[in-house]
Amino acid sequence: KSLTLCADAEQASVYAAHKIADIIKDRQNAGKQAVLGLATGITPISIYKELVRLHKNESLSFQNVITFNLDEYYPICPNNDQSYTYFMHNYLFGQIDIAPQNIHIPHTDCSLEEVDDYCKDYEAKIRSYGGLDLQLLGIGRNGHIGFNEPGSRFDSITRLVELHELTRRDAETSFGSLDNVPRQAISVGIDTICQAKKILLVALGARKSEIIHKALNTSISEDLPASFLQNFPQVEYVLDSDAAALIE
Ligand code: F6R
Numbered sequence: 001k002s003l004t005l006c007a008d009a010e011q012a013s014v015y016a017a018h019k020i021a022d023i024i025k026d027r028q029n030a031g032k033q034a035v036l037g038l039a040t041g042i043t044p045i046s047i048y049k050e051l052v053r054l055h056k057n058e059s060l061s062f063q064n065v066i067t068f069n070l071d072e073y074y075p076i077c078p079n080n081d082q083s084y085t086y087f088m089h090n091y092l093f094g095q096i097d098i099a100p101q102n103i104h105i106p107h108t109d110c111s112l113e114e115v116d117d118y119c120k121d122y123e124a125k126i127r128s129y130g131g132l133d134l135q136l137l138g139i140g141r142n143g144h145i146g147f148n149e150p151g152s153r154f155d156s157i158t159r160l161v162e163l164h165e166l167t168r169r170d171a172e173t174s175f176g177s178l179d180n181v182p183r184q185a186i187s188v189g190i191d192t193i194c195q196a197k198k199i200l201l202v203a204l205g206a207r208k209s210e211i212i213h214k215a216l217n218t219s220i221s222e223d224l225p226a227s228f229l230q231n232f233p234q235v236e237y238v239l240d241s242d243a244a245a246l247i248e
Contacts (some may be wrong), residue, residue, distance in 0.1 A: 001216065002236040005244050009046065009204040012240045016136070016202050017050035019236075021060050023134050023198070028064050035066045035126075037135035037193070038092075039146075040084045043202050044136060048092040055096045062098040068126050070137075070146040071187040074108040074115070074160060082175055106158075106186035115160050119186060123158040126192060135196035139203050142166045143211050143224035147187035152225050156189030190228050199235040201226070203243040212239060213246035 006012035020036065027034035038044070054060040069084055078085035085105045093103055104125060110118045126132065137145050142164055148156060149164040161184065168181045175181045193199065203212050215226035216237070229235045239247075 001230070002233075003244075003247070004236060004238045006238065006240050009240045009242075012202060012204060012238050013046035014050050016200055016238050017047045017054065019200060020047070020051060020134060020136065021054050024060065024062065024065055027133065028061070033064050033066050033129070035068070035129045035131065035133045037126075037132040037188070037196055038067050038069050038088065039136050039138050040069065040071075040087045041138045043138035043204055045091055047136070047202065051092065052095045062096045065098055066102045066129055067093075067098070067104060068122075068132065068188070069105040070135075070193075071185050072106040072108050073163075073182040074184040074186050076108055076182060078105075078107065078109070082171075108186055115186070119158040119160065122186070123188070123192060126158075126188070132196035134198045134200065135193050137193070137199060137201040139201060139208060139211055139215065139226050140164075140167055141170065141207065141211055143215055143226045145190070145193060145201070145226050145229070147185040148190050148193075148225045150223050150225060152190055152222060154194075154222075154228050155191045157192050158186065158188045161185055161187050190225060194228065194232050197234060199229065199232065200238055201229065201235060202238045204240045206242040206245065208243040209245045212237070212243050216247060 006015055024034045072084045076083045088105060106122055139145060142150055147161050163183055163185055171181045172178045214224055218224055218227055220227045220230055
């Protein structure tokens, strides 16, 4: 497996941002669009900060970039500051030159009757662009990737999912109380993720050391969705020294 060990979170974030920038520039040089799968949460914040810096100071352009976010709570209003739509505009899209029509984030204001068709369309749209050139991933403390919680199938695609108790508790502080944390989400699937040409899984900090150790070493199982990545050679794990602490 491809492991990139960085001294600290700052170095890991800059490394990941530069990997993303390289793909954008390579595709630009080839006169093509770069299709990126993006994540939210604490982990990518510094990565997006570095991408914004590259845009402002080193003229990195996002005009050829198409994005698909991994997931969004269901239901949530896009204006709610806990929504991933708000997060992405705040940390990245509002500060770069990406065309608004190139941004895709699951919209979860559709009704329960509409949601299946909505998810199928989201999946089809990713595939209509020829799939993802790069998928950026964090990892949940229960091993989820996107909101593919334990029990998710290897062949799952974009769908409505139930959030795991630990995932909801990890979101409690930002929502103010556990009751305010949505119970469901729309998430792209394990299959959607694993079809990406390149996957960067970034884990930072001691709170991720145990799950990183398990994700890399346990046998592949639905109980730990990130373990499915062991099968795929295009995955690069970018870890800071705290997250890598338990790796033999
Ligand atoms: C978010 C996502 C989640 C997070 C994971 C880690 O879009 O897909 O899988 O990557 O929950 O979150 P943080 O980075 O907050 O530890």
